[in-house]
Amino acid sequence: MLSEFSLIDRYFAQRARAHTRRATLGIGDDCALIAPPPGEVLAVSTDMLVEGRHFLPNVDPHALGHKALAVNLSDLAAMGAAPLGFTLAFSLPAPREDWLAAFSAGLFELADRYDCELIGGDTTAGPLNLCLTIFGSVPPQHALRRDAARPGDDVWVSGTPGDARAGLGLLRGEWTTNETDAAVLRRALERPEPRVALGLALRGVAHAALDVSDGLAGDLLHILERSNVAALIDADAPPKSAALAKLPRDVQRQCALAGGDDYELCFTAPPDRRAAVEAAAQQAGVRATRIGTITALDPADPQRATPSISWRDASGAPLNLTLQGFDHFHAD
Amino acid sequence: MLSEFSLIDRYFAQRARAHTRRATLGIGDDCALIAPPPGEVLAVSTDMLVEGRHFLPNVDPHALGHKALAVNLSDLAAMGAAPLGFTLAFSLPAPREDWLAAFSAGLFELADRYDCELIGGDTTAGPLNLCLTIFGSVPPQHALRRDAARPGDDVWVSGTPGDARAGLGLLRGEWTTNETDAAVLRRALERPEPRVALGLALRGVAHAALDVSDGLAGDLLHILERSNVAALIDADAPPKSAALAKLPRDVQRQCALAGGDDYELCFTAPPDRRAAVEAAAQQAGVRATRIGTITALDPADPQRATPSISWRDASGAPLNLTLQGFDHFHAD
CATH class of the missing domain: 3.90.650.10 (PurM-like C-terminal domain)
Known part of the structure; x- marks a missing residue:
């Protein structure tokens, strides 16, 4: 498992350590420490993405890295919250360096654009599963x-x-x-x-x-x-x-x-x-x-x-729409 | 999927809503809102548990509910942080009511003992996978x-x-x-x-x-x-x-x-x-x-x-211990 450890370290932990700014304490301890700005509260959301359910098995890993964070940033957006950081837990059947390199590149390109810091994580062997928990901040009276x-x-x-x-x-x-x-x-x-x-x-x-x-x-x-x-x-x-x-x-x-x-x-x-x-x-x-x-x-x-x-309809006349049964990508 | 929704709602969301105290806003919105007490920071940790890797396929679901939260509470303990709340994301191959009832009972019995509130979550179909992210609070100067x-x-x-x-x-x-x-x-x-x-x-x-x-x-x-x-x-x-x-x-x-x-x-x-x-x-x-x-x-x-x-050894004499190769339950 040494090679797995070193791959995860190379593509996630090293980078997260180098970019720690907002978290008082980031990756490498039992917990990350983080606080909202004075007068604001933390907005928290968690999403789990499963192969076959939220993305196709042949998905481009760069796109998957982007999307895994995007859906969580979207939850902050819907709350009117400013991104602070996120934790990433994932299980992978077998770590492949090209896959991890592309996935982490897609993830961090988006994270950098929104100044959203990786503050903690967990990796394990298992069927491909991604769980991100994101943290933002918002003045409570302005939460949407x-x-x-x-x-x-x-x-x-x-x-x-x-x-x-x-x-x-x-x-x-x-x-x-x-x-x-x-x-x-x-x-x-x-x-x-x-x-x-x-x-x-x-x-x-x-x-x-x-x-x-x-x-x-x-x-x-x-x-x-x-x-x-x-x-x-x-x-x-x-x-x-x-x-x-x-x-x-x-x-x-x-x-x-x-x-x-x-x-x-x-x-x-x-x-x-x-x-x-x-x-x-x-x-x-x-x-x-x-x-x-x-x-x-x-x-x-x-x-x-x-x-x-x-x-x-556009003229204002009542419309009897049947939208049931039109399934989309994740139907759960 | 209606029955899955209603089962999840019965065993997790209803209960979480009924117990919301610390979170300004809990389950049912895009984000939960939570803040540490004045002068303290949030301690955050995430753990992913995978069948066959962190627990055996025939594990008692009540014990699994306990352990999934216990390992996260343990991360707070190791930081000297007081529990506040947690998010729970999980994927399940097929939701069985007896399994969900026992799992949630084990989880909430421990959550109640530590006054740790479920503030958000996500559920999906997929190979059994549990991802908890826990939040505690600690005065930053006292963090261990x-x-x-x-x-x-x-x-x-x-x-x-x-x-x-x-x-x-x-x-x-x-x-x-x-x-x-x-x-x-x-x-x-x-x-x-x-x-x-x-x-x-x-x-x-x-x-x-x-x-x-x-x-x-x-x-x-x-x-x-x-x-x-x-x-x-x-x-x-x-x-x-x-x-x-x-x-x-x-x-x-x-x-x-x-x-x-x-x-x-x-x-x-x-x-x-x-x-x-x-x-x-x-x-x-x-x-x-x-x-x-x-x-x-x-x-x-x-x-x-x-x-x-x-x-x-007990007499103070140097000891050449070989601990390598003694694998434990989760070797990743």
């Missing part, structure tokens, strides 16, 4: 909670949701497209860009927020349930990328509304903050689009008696 | 770091190291004993008791500390390397439990010095703090035994030119 949506709020989404699911469909042979667009859609699946800058810019502007990992329809429902409200959503409002727009119309809608793995932010904000939302999006360099409205629950109306989404 | 051993320090160990390895040997058929002793040794392996109270009592008393997960000899070396010192250790000083003392003499020594999974604390303290160490151990209800001394490196002496352990 799921339970903070209010009736009358606009519902917004960032970016062009659906691209990742369209990319997965290409890999699965569910549909085809030209090579250029295929590369765009695969990139959305394999190298999602966490919306950290947008989350930070939305502090004090947005009410509720989350990141879209399991599909817009299902994830928005989490906000509705925790905020005890309903929503009226224009099914065609989420903007389509040029690449997605070339696929069949029903595929576009299903990908945009029920496709997972985009890691765009879905958030609510009061209508009098529309200019502030637009400014935040511009500052973050990402598009934000209004797709609907939060409504109060109405016990007298069976459509709005419980937290749920009422779909509309 | 591995790099704090000083020449002249006494070396101490808690409890009766070796029992867990002796228990593993019984399961593996490497040796046998009577049923009562077998139960004691198996319990040491399956239900280690984290030395949290001792770690807290050693704040301001001990210099360096760690928990013995991979064997006393190998783990003490981590303190020596990080503190840049050597050690003179009486190989027979670690006390043997009555159960271990009935096994062959060479087995006793190998188990006590090279056996892993005990999760006892090994720590150093200046000789003028011997009474304070004894008082701390008494307060924590655990035995602490002096087993040797930290010495300065001596470039002129090949035996002590680099961080290493010089073994002695």
Whole structure:
């Protein structure tokens, strides 16, 4: 096991030690020591990625390193938290140097861009499994909670949701497209860009927020349930990328509304903050689009008696959407 | 997957929500929010447990729930940190209600005893894998770091190291004993008791500390390397439990010095703090035994030119111990 030890040391521990800044004490002791800035609290999230479930066995390890951290940074973004550091635990069947080199390069390129420090870890032999726990900081009064949506709020989404699911469909042979667009859609699946800058810019502007990992329809429902409200959503409002727009119309809608793995932010904000939302999006360099409205629950109306989404088309006419059964990459 | 969701919800999320006290925001949002008490920092540790590597496939799930948290609490103990909370990510091949019920019971019984709150998690389908990340708090000046051993320090160990390895040997058929002793040794392996109270009592008393997960000899070396010192250790000083003392003499020594999974604390303290160490151990209800001394490196002496352990017998005569090749449960 000596070679494993030295490989892990070369690609992770040495580097983490060299980059320790925020953690009082990092890799190599029983615990890392870390503290949020004065007046702020730590935001913590953990995600486990399993081969065959969250990524394909033949995934490019550089892309996997990127994505493993990206999905965790996305959780911080959805909370309006600034990245501080992360721990990485993984099991590997047999450590291969080329694999570790590429994986760690993909991981640290993203970590460096967001100034997010590896502060601890654990490695073991076993079926490929990656578990990251990420730490950020946020003033508690600015945290973008799921339970903070209010009736009358606009519902917004960032970016062009659906691209990742369209990319997965290409890999699965569910549909085809030209090579250029295929590369765009695969990139959305394999190298999602966490919306950290947008989350930070939305502090004090947005009410509720989350990141879209399991599909817009299902994830928005989490906000509705925790905020005890309903929503009226224009099914065609989420903007389509040029690449997605070339696929069949029903595929576009299903990908945009029920496709997972985009890691765009879905958030609510009061209508009098529309200019502030637009400014935040511009500052973050990402598009934000209004797709609907939060409504109060109405016990007298069976459509709005419980937290749920009422779909509309562009003309405002009710739409009966069937999004069930359109599975995305990780269906758990 | 609905039944999986509802099982996870019943055994983990519902309970975690009901018990949220320390976390400003716990399970159900993108991140948990948590802060250390004023003047303290967070101590963070992550451990991944894999079937066949850290536990046997036929492990009692109640014991596994206990041990998964115990090994993490032990990392806090070794830092002198007070438990606050933990995240739990796991993958399961197929969720069985009886398994989840027993696992969660073992986990939460220990969590409750140490007032350590589940603040977040992730579950997925996949080969059985458990990843816990634990959070504690400690005043930074009282953290028991591995790099704090000083020449002249006494070396101490808690409890009766070796029992867990002796228990593993019984399961593996490497040796046998009577049923009562077998139960004691198996319990040491399956239900280690984290030395949290001792770690807290050693704040301001001990210099360096760690928990013995991979064997006393190998783990003490981590303190020596990080503190840049050597050690003179009486190989027979670690006390043997009555159960271990009935096994062959060479087995006793190998188990006590090279056996892993005990999760006892090994720590150093200046000789003028011997009474304070004894008082701390008494307060924590655990035995602490002096087993040797930290010495300065001596470039002129090949035996002590680099961080290493010089073994002695009870009479003080040098001992040539071969501990290599005595593998314990997790050899990575």
